[in-house]
Amino acid sequence: MNLFDSVLEIAKGGELVSSYCEKCEKYVWPPKYYCNYCNSKVLFKIVKREGRILAKGYSNIPGKKGIFAVGEFNGIRIIGTIKDKMMVGESIIMQEIRVTNGRLDIIFVSSST
Amino acid sequence: MKVAITSSDTQKFTKNTNYTVSEIASRSIVSLLSKSKIQKAEVDGLIVSSNSFEPYLSNIVSEMVGLKPKFSTKVENLCNSGTSGILLAYSLIRSGICKAVLVTGVEKQDSPGNKLIWDISRGIYDMPVHWASLYANNHFQKFGTREKDLALISLKNHRNANKNPNAIFFDKTFTFSQIIGAVEVAAPLRKFDCCYPCEGVSSVLLVSEDLSVKFEQPIWIVGISQSNQGASIATITDNLDGILSTRIAAKEAFRQADLVPSDIDIAELHDAFSILEIIAYEDIGFVSKGDGKKMYKKHRPFTNKRGGLLGCGHPIGATGIDQTNEIVLQLQGLAGQRQVANANIGLVHNMAAAGTSTTIIILQK
Numbered sequence: 429m430n431l432f433d434s435v436l437e438i439a440k441g442g443e444l445v446s447s448y449c450e451k452c453e454k455y456v457w458p459p460k461y462y463c464n465y466c467n468s469k470v471l472f473k474i475v476k477r478e479g480r481i482l483a484k485g486y487s488n489i490p491g492k493k494g495i496f497a498v499g500e501f502n503g504i505r506i507i508g509t510i511k512d513k514m515m516v517g518e519s520i521i522m523q524e525i526r527v528t529n530g531r532l533d534i535i536f537v538s539s540s541t
Numbered sequence: 542m543k544v545a546i547t548s549s550d551t552q553k554f555t556k557n558t559n560y561t562v563s564e565i566a567s568r569s570i571v572s573l574l575s576k577s578k579i580q581k582a583e584v585d586g587l588i589v590s591s592n593s594f595e596p597y598l599s600n601i602v603s604e605m606v607g608l609k610p611k612f613s614t615k616v617e618n619l620c621n622s623g624t625s626g627i628l629l630a631y632s633l634i635r636s637g638i639c640k641a642v643l644v645t646g647v648e649k650q651d652s653p654g655n656k657l658i659w660d661i662s663r664g665i666y667d668m669p670v671h672w673a674s675l676y677a678n679n680h681f682q683k684f685g686t687r688e689k690d691l692a693l694i695s696l697k698n699h700r701n702a703n704k705n706p707n708a709i710f711f712d713k714t715f716t717f718s719q720i721i722g723a724v725e726v727a728a729p730l731r732k733f734d735c736c737y738p739c740e741g742v743s744s745v746l747l748v749s750e751d752l753s754v755k756f757e758q759p760i761w762i763v764g765i766s767q768s769n770q771g772a773s774i775a776t777i778t779d780n781l782d783g784i785l786s787t788r789i790a791a792k793e794a795f796r797q798a799d800l801v802p803s804d805i806d807i808a809e810l811h812d813a814f815s816i817l818e819i820i821a822y823e824d825i826g827f828v829s830k831g832d833g834k835k836m837y838k839k840h841r842p843f844t845n846k847r848g849g850l851l852g853c854g855h856p857i858g859a860t861g862i863d864q865t866n867e868i869v870l871q872l873q874g875l876a877g878q879r880q881v882a883n884a885n886i887g888l889v890h891n892m893a894a895a896g897t898s899t900t901i902i903i904l905q906k
């Protein structure tokens with residue numbers, strides 16, 4: 429199984445994993461076999477669910493409608509669906525991690541709710 | 542060894558036809574050869590820029606048009622393919638390997654390059670318009686850019702396309718209220734803020750300085766640079782204020798040319814989405830960061846006289862070539878009813894995948 433398929437398979441169980449370099453103590457994302465910084469072999473590690481919103485966007489495309497955001501979690505950046513009232517800079521948590529049509533489908537909620 | 546562009550050709554952009562990529566490419570190459578003083582035996586390089594999966598494409602095209610070049614290959618770099626092909630052709634001539642290199646960009650409407658499947662970090666929001674929406678919302682919030690500013694870009698480029706018979710929207714006219722009232726695709730971006738993927742082909746001929754003497758109006762490549770920052774949205778979203786690859790490539794191209802942004806008379810900018818033209822103004826250095834919306838008040842440079850991607854359509858692998866052709870024609874004084882006055886120096890801005898890569902070319906008479 430390739431790296432991305434492994435990430436999706438684990439996401440089906442409700443967890444997001446990324447490559448992690450023990451030596452640099454850094455996540456390496458999108459997932460890779462080698463650390464971008466020191467070239468060491470990296471392993472999967474669960475990404476902590478607490479993060480913040482870096483940017484917001486809107487989609488009116490059929491099948492992909494929603495308000496979305498770039499969330500940053502331990503240095504990894506990923507797009508997920510958010511609730512309207514949330515602002516750039518706000519603290520969020522990954523409430524739900526799943527796979528829809530072969531894509532990572534993550535729900536972000538405000539960490540204050 | 543200086544490198545010049547001497548000849549160009551673009552065929553009308555269309556919706557999907559039954560022609561194959563090699564058939565479409567041949568049409569443009571034969572048209573260019575028939576207009577140019579270059580002899581077939583002199584063409585010692587052929588580069589085909591395309592996102593097509595067709596294997597051995599450049600050699601199929603070579604055979605179809607009767608060329609036997611010293612070097613031939615396909616170049617694929619998503620929306621940045623065309624100018625990547627030109628950069629390769631330039632390098633082949635600068636190195637002395639080739640003396641005359643044809644670069645043909647060709648794409649079908651249903652190209653596999655329309656979407657970057659690889660990028661897992663985009664989640665379900667995996668269309669190009671989604672990252673464009675992120676850039677636009679950020680620009681609105683930080684710099685006060687408004688929907689009106691986007692609509693003015695779209696209106697300008699669609700009007701310019703009405704003077705370009707090769708543009709897919711050549712005979713379609715839109716009003717400001719039609720543009721600003723169009724259906725929302727990914728707010729604040731509406732239908733006419735987004736380019737239309739189409740079929741198309743465009744070719745240029747690059748030649749060495751010694752070969753250039755047989756051509757009447759060689760246009761010199763005085764600066765050419767590319768920057769590649771990765772492929773995923775994750776790599777660039779730490780700062781959406783601008784596009785780093787554009788800033789790096791522009792700075793280097795201006796350094797090579799020993800020119801500054803205010804020297805540019807005319808520019809073709811990669812307006813895959815209207816907001817990207819505003820950001821390009823800033824990152825190339827025509828205006829300060831945040832002031833992209835004020836560009837329309839300036840008299841120079843002229844921008845996207847071809848019609849841009851918004852007005853011409855976007856045949857991915859052909860776009861960078863046709864952008865370059867427009868600058869070449871303008872500097873040669875051959876741009877017909879689109880011709881601007883006193884154009885001596887022009888710039889091409891071509892990029893791909895959320896701005897993860899950009900090529901800048903500076904051309905001079």
Ligand SMILES: [Zn+2]
Nearest residue numbers: 449452463466
């Ligand atoms: Zn490391």
